[in-house]
Amino acid sequence: MPLGGIIFITIFIAVFGTALIFLARAIGGMAKRTSQAKMDSYECGIPEVEKKDSKISVNFYLTAILFILFDIEIIYMYPWALNFKDFLKAGTGALVFTSMVTFVVLFVFGLWWAIKSKALEWEK
Amino acid sequence: MQEISLFSQVGLSHYLILSAILFTIGLSGVLLRRNLIVVMMSIELMLNAVNISFVAFSKYNYNPEGQVIVFFVLTIAAAEAAVGLAIIVSIFKRFKEVNIRFFEHLKG
Amino acid sequence: MGNTSLEITVNLVKTVLVFLMMVQAVPILVWLERRGSAFIQNRFGPNRVGPLGLVQLLADAAKFLNKEDFVPDKGNRLLFYAAPVFALIPAAVAYMAMPMSTPLKIGDSTFLIQGYEVNVGIVFILGISAMAVYTMLMAGFGSSNKYSLMGAMRASAQVISYELALGLAIVGVIMMYGTFNLTEMVLAQQGAFHFSGFGREFSLAFLPNWGIFYQPLGAIIFFAATFAESNRLPFDLAEGEAELVAGFHTEYGGFKMLMFFIGEYGHMMIAAGLMTTFYFGGYGIPGVSIDEVYQTGISLFGSETGGSIFSSVVHFLMYNVKFAIFLWIFIHVRWTLPRFRYDQLMDLGWKTMLPWALFNTILTATVIFLASQYVI
């Protein structure tokens, strides 16, 4: 595995990127006129009144958690998929297939439960 | 084990020492840090250190078993992180600050 | 990485060349996009600068260069600068792992027409493309603008949920080819459509042995998921909302903005490359096997190396044709389909794509299983 190559290219790109940025900084120069409005973070559209006790919109972290769990289940499928044909040839295919089917059934049940319990609900 | 000269050749013990160092860094993180999420991260770090030693053993022993166990450890770590963070979020929601002190409220 | 020092240097230079190629392709794509959208919307697009506006790209680059370097005061500077640089890395590193053409044999050393050859191809690419999420988070957090943070969150949530569907689609591909290595997949797709199952051989001469015919559903899911991965239009909700303005790169101007574009287009190119490799036979010419081309090359140029050069060039061109087709599809879709609302987008990801991908995996598994067990 060309680990050396990968590391080389990552370092190269990092250097290349920072060089570009400094180049742009050099040419463009630092922001000369800095007014409060300019420095402030850019906003547009109706200034929304911040809802006081806005429920910390944590659908994100729930999605992330579910993502982790399902991602691992997918990762388990990779080696299975890889050797599926070999297992079939080697004769143990049936056993492996059934075990994977149960695994997928659990996966589906987990997914169904998540969907049903409206964990993935996003406010409109 | 053939005599390993420390620098020229990378033997099993190199990897084990590396994993040991990582483990202790993780442990110190768990012990010292106040912020719970960082504690969780240090636990992840410790688990990764363990993974390294597993894989190192599996390579030098030509035994795939090591890698399978890494699979399992990985899953457990992910599960632990998921649940841990769910708890931490609920703590944060209630106390507005994620700090290990708040777990004392769970004291018996 | 090759064993002699010469090969190593050549390989390293090759990786840099591929990176530069990718970076150069982005302005072309931008031009293509602007012209394409103009053509779709029945307007001209950039045509002032140079013939057909081709020089427009350089002009843009120059403009971006001399933009002033601006950092919002409250944001933390390190993350703000790191985000654009980190945007490039995953796209480039993943792109290099894709085989673009047959290996070039000169003298005793062979050179691969791709950045480097990773034996666990797909998994590597998936892993690296998973890094893309961090650029968004870093940018969102760095610019400390509440809305850009929201934009980053939404974008990353979207990327994550579609990564699931992507992964599952790939499982089908792996099951079919029985290997992670992309080159082997491409070789497996040579020749006419044939496969053995249920005790008999099936073959159709006029169809090339491409993956699309084995995994049609998988291909569709994969293609849709890649749109979401690269935040392309139907799914580019991160910037779409009124108050989110430009999503996580709201605060960015100048060259840093350009880098984000490079990153985004890089992901698009990866998606296109993967589509061709998985489902459209990679650099293989339909109906013509690689050896035939090699032989014609030898006959044309007389020498072995000449033959291999010819075959790698021809295959490279073939690969680029497919590659361009898909890129055009990306652009075409962008300017035709309306944007999803965020909850529709997430529901699509979780409640439709994922189940269908699962179904596809199970379907292929059962078909292969039955094929090997029963004789009809």
Place this chain on the structure above:
Amino acid sequence: MSMDTMLFWFLSLVLIVPAVMVVLLANPVYSALCLVMTMIGVAALFATLNAYFLAGVQLIVYTGAVMVLFTMVLMLFDLKHELQTFSRGKISGFLKIGGVGVLAGLLVGVITLATKKTTLISDGSPLAIELAQKAALGADNTKVLAENLFLKNMLGFEILGVLLLVIAVGTVALSRSKGGTHARD
């Protein structure tokens, strides 16, 4: 100094420095990103140990999912600079650091001592060769790994499936519970 050793030393550096930063940095977001760096380093280390598939998995799962969760949670609650990074208590602080230091020394000592004594499969032994061939057989040792995983540790694999289901249900339930973030109100 062959390619591998140089690589190992470079990677160990890439591993340890961010790891230390994770513990020391005040801003948890930075420490999270340093941890990502460490994870990538670990993946690279797996690659040097010929566990390519595992490297990929590490990248996808750890870096791609777990750390994203961490970062997302951190950013969501925009936990910026910490008032007090380390837990209070002078004596217990020293005690902790001392304990960890001694532990590190001991571990390293034990390892160096142990590796001298244990006899791994010596490279020359027939078993090693046979295994090596088998390992070299597949594109990489994933095939061997897969066989082992699915045939020998079938039960473990199923249990993990159940575990993941349980965790999914649990976390959803936790967040939707009365105090949870998603209360059913």
Place this chain on the structure above:
Amino acid sequence: MNHQALIAILLLAPFAGFLINGFRFRSQNYIAAGSIATAALVVSFACAVTLFFELVGMPAEERRISAEFFNWMTVGNFKVNAGFVVDQISSIMLLIITGVGTLIHLFSIGYMHHDKGVTKYFSYLNFFVFNMLILVLGDSLLTMFVGWEGVGLCSYLLIGFWFNDSAKAAAGMKAFITNRVGDAAFLLGMFILFMTFGTLNFHELNALAPTTMEASWLGAVTLGTLMLFIGATGKSAQIPLYVWLPDAMAGPTPVSALIHAATMVTAGVYMIIRLNPMFVAAPNTMMVIAIIGAATAVMAATIGLTQNDIKKVLAYSTVSQLGYMFLAVGVGAFGAGMMHLMTHAFFKALMFLGAGSVIHGMHEEQDIRKMGGLKKYMKITHWTFVMGWLAIIGFPLFSGFFSKDEILWSAYSSPRGHIGLWIAGVCGAMLTAFYMTRLMALTFWGGSRVDKSVHPHESSAIMTIPLIVLAILAAISGFVGVPHAISEYMGHIPNFWEHWLEPVIRKLPDAELASVTHTVSEEWALMGTSVFLALSSATAAYVMYTKKLGSADKFANSIKPIYNLVDNKYYVDEIYFGAIINPLISQSKKLWYYVDVNFIDKMTYAVTDFTQNAGKLVKTLQNGNMQQYAMYISLGLVAVLSFVLMR
């Protein structure tokens, strides 16, 4: 009815009475309680009489009925059964106890009828009689000791009967403790005898008693008998341990009559007579007994002179009469001692009951200075009292005369006697006559000093009948054992008493008997002088206390210091308290303070404090700080690893 059944019924009747009354002790129906108790006593009196005539029917040599009910304990080869023996001595005692007991039960029905705890009183009385019977019938020292203790308990219960009055309760306590001191000595005596002879059975002991006299003071027999004698002084109120008897008057009068006149106090004398062969074998002990007996007689009599409480006077007279009995036993005249025991039982019980009826009549007034001229009001009590009076001062032909004279004579004539003893005896007799006449004069004859509110009246029939019976007994009981000197002139009435006791009493060794010869004329001379002296002091007292009341006080003032000394009972109580009791209490207080409070408590507190502090220390470990827990884990790990490395 075979003998065992008789003895069983004899014993169990009072016990049954005790149980029945005991269970219904709250009821105030004095008739029912009284009748149950008296019935029980009558039953056992009947058995006693039948047993007595059984014995009379038996040939002289084996006059002995014994019954063994169950094996009480076997310790190694030492076996003790609950065995009971009725022979010459115990039968007499049986008759006295049950006879006088029945009369006293009758009397107390009348006396106690207004008391709330009347049933309880009768159950205690029955229980007392039951214990006395065990004491008397016991065939071994151990069984006797059971009775001995039971009797002590009952005396405590009865003395302190009105326990809500702290003085009376204290008196009960005092009686019990002094008895216990005596009992301790009694136990030591039993141990010594058991050590030397290996048995405690009276029959075997008497058989094993050495015929040779034991000269040394520290011989086994002497020491054993001496210890037993000290036990006897405790129970029968002699010099060192008599202090409890005057205070025992705190109990109801019939109790004093039964316990402190007739039965319990005679237990000591009975014990010595029971073991007379053993005592004969120890001349030194007998000499001690004689001296203490004489001393007690004289000392008690002197205190009797100054007492103003009617029952106190009678109490001190009892102590002195007991002194006479011990004097008799001390000089070897066991028969005379026994005889005096019987006669004393009759006339002293009579006088106590008389006093009881006087007090009853005078509505609880006991101070004789507030009485006087009761002759007119209480005719029967007066005349029965006179009978008792004549008996006690030894008026010729009355029972007192015969028994007291026999004692005086044997004090003089017996080889172990001594002229000094006789002189002491005579002085005692004179003093007895004087204070008894004083008592008679102050209460019955002379001017009436009764204050207006009190109207003395004669007691009811149920109280006067026992008085009459006792009066008759007091008068004629003397003729049972007429001394030889007198019997010649009275138609040779045989001395039944001597004849009856003869097989059981061991004569003094012939050598000693031979050494002393006395003539009848000597006896008559001594008898004459003693009678004359007694009668003259009686008339003197009569004159002082009826005609010239003031003269007594004038005489008392003249010998002020002596009078005060005697009046305060020689300060004996104060001496005891000062010498023994108070130092004992103060020592125990000091001991308590230094050892218990400071030392032992401190130790226990130290232990509890230690555990508490240890607990606090450990508590700090559990303060909920998770990182600290993690730290402990890592430290544990370090310890394990270093251990592994070290090995």
